[in-house]
Amino acid sequence: MDQHDNVCVCFKVSLHKLTTFMEREQPAVPSQLSQCLQAGTGCGWCVPFLCRLHAQHAAGQQPDLSVSPEDYVARRAAYKSAGKIHQGDEATDAAGWTRG
Numbered sequence: 001m002d003q004h005d006n007v008c009v010c011f012k013v014s015l016h017k018l019t020t021f022m023e024r025e026q027p028a029v030p031s032q033l034s035q036c037l038q039a040g041t042g043c044g045w046c047v048p049f050l051c052r053l054h055a056q057h058a059a060g061q062q063p064d065l066s067v068s069p070e071d072y073v074a075r076r077a078a079y080k081s082a083g084k085i086h087q088g089d090e091a092t093d094a095a096g097w098t099r100g
C-alpha cells in the first residue's frame, strides 16, 4: 500500500494522514485513530488494519500494510456487499475501539 492510498475508505483517510497523526498525537490506544478524520467509524472494515498500524507505530516501526490497494478495496467491497458491519472482536475490544 502506498502512503497516499486510503486505509479508511469510508472517510478517505490515507496511510500518510494516519502516520502523520500518530507521529503528532502519539495515540495511547488504537481507537484514538478515529480522531483522525473519523477513521474507522463508518463500516468498520478498516478497524483491524488501524489496530495493526497502531501496533507498528507503538513498536517503533514504520506503519505499513502489505496489501495492494486494489486487493484492499476489493476485499472491502466484498465485506460491504455481504452486509457485514463491524461487530467488534477480542482484539479491537481490548483496544477500546468505539464507533461514533
Ligand code: FES
Pocket: 007, 008, 009, 010, 011, 039, 040, 041, 042, 043, 044, 045, 046, 047, 076
Ligand atoms: S473503511 Fe474505514 S470505516 Fe469503512
